[in-house]
Amino acid sequence: AQSVTQPDIHITVSEGASLELRCNYSYGATPYLFWYVQSPGQGLQLLLKYFSGDTLVQGIKGFEAEFKRSQSSFNLRKPSVHWSDAAEYFCAVGEESGNTGKLIFGQGTTLQVKP
């Protein structure tokens, strides 16, 4: 069965510092991978997605992620964090079998940004 692991429950970085959020997945074939962000009291917003092709994916708000098949990872990065990036971040994988689009989410990583 597919699964997603986000090893870091909580991360604190200083404003202007670089950021990397880790995501590992368990999947049989080429995965469909996503990163979503949830601000307090808000729904989930898609940051970026990987289906195939170039393993370095650019997203919104200056985020990027790299798909590494050998490591079963899809880590999210940002070179310089802004205070407004403080939120909860979810990695997700799209279901493999059947004709559905359900997403399987990791437990989430809460990002705190220090001034």
Next chain:
Amino acid sequence: DSGVTQTPKHLITATGQRVTLRCSPRSGDLSVYWYQQSLDQGLQFLIQYYNGEERAKGNILERFSAQQFPDLHSELNLSSLELGDSALYFCASSVTVRGYNEQFFGPGTRLTVL
């Protein structure tokens, strides 16, 4: 604003009661998904409908049911509520069945069972 609307925003009710959560997908989206977000279980897929038909089921309790109407809005019915049903319930919609272009999420309905 994702274009997906959910009502109500907040719901407070008592154990044993029944509630209905409503979702209106983005215009033109045929797929509707329901997810539950709780502190202990995280974000979990409940159920998917595509153009009025159930397409996939996740960890949805038998006390819960859903449907998608001809106008494509969807309702999630939760009955015999327990304290553990307190959670944030999200609806998402997409154009396709697989939703791999993007699933657009609504703001959620926060359910509190007392």
